[in-house]
Amino acid sequence: xxxxxxxxxxxxxxxxxxxxxxxxxxxxxxxxxxxxxxxxxxxxxxxxxxxxxxxxxxxxxxxxxxxxxxxxxxxxxxxxxxxxxxxxxxxxxxxxxxxxxxxxxxxxxxxxxxxxxxxxxxxxxxxxxxxxxxxxxxxxxxxxxxxxxxxxxxxxxxxxxxxxxxxxxxxxxxxxxxxxxxxxxxxxxxxxxxxxxxxxxxxxxxxxxxxxxxxxxxxxxxxxxxxxxxxxxxxxxxxxxxxxxxxxxxxxxxxxxxxxxxxxxxxxxxxxxxxxxxxxxxxxx
Numbered sequence: 395x396x397x398x399x400x401x402x403x404x405x406x407x408x409x410x411x412x413x414x415x416x417x418x419x420x421x422x423x424x425x426x427x428x429x430x431x432x433x434x435x436x437x438x439x440x441x442x443x444x445x446x447x448x449x450x451x452x453x454x455x456x457x458x459x460x461x462x463x464x465x466x467x468x469x470x471x472x473x474x475x476x477x478x479x480x481x482x483x484x485x486x487x488x489x490x491x492x493x494x495x496x497x498x499x500x501x502x503x504x505x506x507x508x509x510x511x512x513x514x515x516x517x518x519x520x521x522x523x524x525x526x527x528x529x530x531x532x533x534x535x536x537x538x539x540x541x542x543x544x545x546x547x548x549x550x551x552x553x554x555x556x557x558x559x560x561x562x563x564x565x566x567x568x569x570x571x572x573x574x575x576x577x578x579x580x581x582x583x584x585x586x587x588x589x590x591x592x593x594x595x596x597x598x599x600x601x602x603x604x605x606x607x608x609x610x611x612x613x614x615x616x617x618x619x620x621x622x623x624x625x626x627x628x629x630x631x632x633x634x635x636x637x638x639x640x641x642x643x644x645x646x647x648x649x650x651x652x653x654x655x656x657x658x659x660x661x662x663x664x665x666x667x668x669x670x671x672x673x674x675x676x677x678x679x
Contacts (some may be wrong), residue, residue: 422602440472449480469498474506483514494523501531508539517546534563538570545577553577568598572607579611587611592621599624604631609633618649631661635668642675650673 443452445589456473461653463662470493477486490507493499503526521543527536541556557574561567575590591608594601618637625633638653654672658665 407626440468444472444475444479449476453480467493467498470496471503471506474510478510478513483510486510487514487516499512501527502533505533505535505539506530506574512539512542517543521547531559532559532563534560534565538573541577542573550577550581566597568594568601568604571597572601572604575604575611576607579607579614584611584614588615592623594664595623600623602629605629605633606636609636610640613637613644616641616644616646618653627660627662631657631665631668634660635665635671636639638668639671 408542408629429547439455440597440610443455448579449489453473453476456476460466460469460473470489471478474486474489474493477483477489483516487507487510490503490510493503494507504523505557508520508523508527511517515546520539524536524540524543528672529573537556537560541553541560544550544556546554554574559575560570561574571590573592575587575594578584578590584645588611590607591611594604594650598604605623605625608623610619612619613651620637622634634653638650638657641647651672654675657668658672660666
């Protein structure tokens with residue numbers, strides 16, 4: 395009865411060997427096989443941590459794993475990515491910096507480092523990091539960030555050029571057009587902004603941020619009618635509210651009051667923000 399138990403012990407971990415030889419080379423083979431299984435399992439676990447796991451749990455996992463093998467760049471990347479997912483951007487920047495200092499780091503790691511720096515508000519360091527990326531490294535993320543840095547520096551020609559390149563490097567350009575439009579909006583180019591927001595909505599009709607920005611661009615030109623774009627009843631009410639506040643800010647008080655009443659009437663539920671704005675407006679009047 396002991397023989398089957400002995401055999402099962404020799405094939406533990408689903409590794410089948412021809413016997414329980416005392417040859418040291420057999421032990422090494424089994425050990426290597428176990429290591430291979432562990433690497434596969436760990437790889438799968440890392441993938442889970444980077445996708446469906448809670449970001450803070452993922453941070454703890456990568457921190458623990460790095461303690462046992464701090465030289466692995468994939469673990470450093472996992473930790474840095476998890477910080478970004480958790481919206482802990484200052485820590486993410488530090489983690490991505492650690493990745494870029496690894497001997498196996500590439501240009502893509504520097505782009506991720508710059509992205510984390512921008513998210514944390516460190517625009518100057520982000521620009522320095524981007525300047526060191528080889529010009530031959532041409533990706534969507536690189537030009538998206540270059541455009542944002544140019545915007546921050548009010549280098550509008552550079553900004554337009556980088557946005558245009560970025561649009562050509564992605565099949566999902568709605569977000570780029572929206573950012574580009576917002577850049578135009580901040581410069582006072584309201585017509586240009588309106589066109590770009592419209593293009594963003596064409597690419598993704600669910601992007602409410604672009605719809606709201608489009609209304610802001612139109613209101614800045616004192617065009618107080620909603621554009622012909624896809625919208626549900628709640629979105630329509632919210633856009634009317636945005637337009638009303640823009641009108642009031644520009645001194646078009648009567649128009650703003652009318653738009654607020656339209657927003658309240660349009661909203662399928664209680665529209666507290668618009669009601670408060672209308673009450674404040676009528677009190678001041």
